[in-house]
Amino acid sequence: MVLQKTRGIIGILTGGGDVPGLNPAIRAVTIRALREGYKVIGIRRGWGGLIDIVRDPEYDNSNNFFELTEEIVNKAGRTGGTFLHTSRTRASHVPRANVPKHLQEQYSDDINDLTPEVLKNLEFMGIDYLIPIGGDDTLSYAVRLSKESVKVVAIPKTMDNDVPGTDYCIGFSTCITRTISLTHDLRTSAGSHERILVLEVFGRYAGFTAMLPTLAGAANRCVIPEYEFNIERLTELLCEDRFTNPSKYSVVLVSEGATFCGGNMIFQSEETDMFGHKKLGGIGNMISEQLKELTPQFNHGQVINTITQKLGYLVRCGDPDALDSIVPMAYGNLALDLINKGLHGRLVILRNGRYDNAPIEIVTSSKKLVDVQKFYNTDRLRPKYNSFEFMPQMIL
Numbered sequence: 001m002v003l004q005k006t007r008g009i010i011g012i013l014t015g016g017g018d019v020p021g022l023n024p025a026i027r028a029v030t031i032r033a034l035r036e037g038y039k040v041i042g043i044r045r046g047w048g049g050l051i052d053i054v055r056d057p058e059y060d061n062s063n064n065f066f067e068l069t070e071e072i073v074n075k076a077g078r079t080g081g082t083f084l085h086t087s088r089t090r091a092s093h094v095p096r097a098n099v100p101k102h103l104q105e106q107y108s109d110d111i112n113d114l115t116p117e118v119l120k121n122l123e124f125m126g127i128d129y130l131i132p133i134g135g136d137d138t139l140s141y142a143v144r145l146s147k148e149s150v151k152v153v154a155i156p157k158t159m160d161n162d163v164p165g166t167d168y169c170i171g172f173s174t175c176i177t178r179t180i181s182l183t184h185d186l187r188t189s190a191g192s193h194e195r196i197l198v199l200e201v202f203g204r205y206a207g208f209t210a211m212l213p214t215l216a217g218a219a220n221r222c223v224i225p226e227y228e229f230n231i232e233r234l235t236e237l238l239c240e241d242r243f244t245n246p247s248k249y250s251v252v253l254v255s256e257g258a259t260f261c262g263g264n265m266i267f268q269s270e271e272t273d274m275f276g277h278k279k280l281g282g283i284g285n286m287i288s289e290q291l292k293e294l295t296p297q298f299n300h301g302q303v304i305n306t307i308t309q310k311l312g313y314l315v316r317c318g319d320p321d322a323l324d325s326i327v328p329m330a331y332g333n334l335a336l337d338l339i340n341k342g343l344h345g346r347l348v349i350l351r352n353g354r355y356d357n358a359p360i361e362i363v364t365s366s367k368k369l370v371d372v373q374k375f376y377n378t379d380r381l382r383p384k385y386n387s388f389e390f391m392p393q394m395i396l
Helices: 022-035 047-052 070-076 115-125 136-147 172-193 208-215 231-244 283-298 323-340 360-364
Strands: 009-014 039-043 065-067 129-134 153-156 196-201 221-223 250-255 267-272 278-280 306-310 346-351 354-359
Touching: 009 022, 009 047, 009 115, 022 039, 022 070, 022 129, 022 323, 047 115, 115 136, 129 136, 136 153, 136 360, 153 323, 172 196, 172 208, 172 250, 172 306, 172 323, 196 208, 196 283, 208 221, 208 250, 221 231, 231 250, 231 283, 250 283, 283 306, 323 346, 323 354, 346 360, 354 360
Parallel strands: 009 039, 009 129, 129 153, 153 346, 196 250, 196 306, 221 250
Antiparallel strands: 039 065, 267 278, 346 354
């Protein structure tokens, strides 16, 4: 059914990968909005829920959207993941097979732009403001809607921390915290067997998820997508690290998008999502195999065995840490501040330790990557440890 307006209706959705901190953000938006006289609609499965809606007041759309209450958001607000669910749907590029059944006669091309349906569905729900929470993919479509006159206030979320315009994205701190903790846990096995520990981490095309734990001392070396590494040099350094360690082991963190010199990124398959991304993964295993082959050159002819582990979803599941409980609260309230001022087409951000907002178009204006020259020692294959004065809290 179509909801009756009060002060206004706010729609909120979560898209892309799950991270801890999404539910606290949903809670922050909802609690503040309800107390100030708004209604809040939770849209399920990101942009997927918005294209699946059937615009019939008698139709049961509860699988696509529902009204949020304090009771609902309080129950989920301290937990990880997103109770609104998520998808990697790109409403402007929907393959024929993914077009909802009730729209298949109208949209039969190989790739279909369902934006006209999204606009009609937002009007059907009576939504005045839309708050999408997501990474650069999810928010790139929010930029499109903003240009279509939808009143959008966006919140950045991704464990990769690669949304342009902000120093911090929801989920990043928990990812780093978990990576450090899991790396330290795995040290006991590496040390017991005197091996080289190779850990692959998510991060797609940016190296922040490998750089920050290494900066914190969790690993000896890291390889990142922004710099093609020489495997022989990496082997030499890890053998050196192992030799100087009384427990005779060393650790390297590997970004899933890292590449060998002259090579290409390693993908699990050729299949792409609606945003054109292939699923990365497998570089950790390849590095591990080549390390074993090359270690005799730097270890008096003796092979050094490896332990290889893909941390994967372990660093993005479960409850949020302190920072991913606090920042989502602030971001949610910042979004409401903007709505109360009648402002839209904005992205709430953290910049140089201060909360702020920026034009939403900043999301698509550039790529946010590790500044190799400034932060990465290309000879030593690890972060640079100097000139921290006046740097942001998360350094990079």
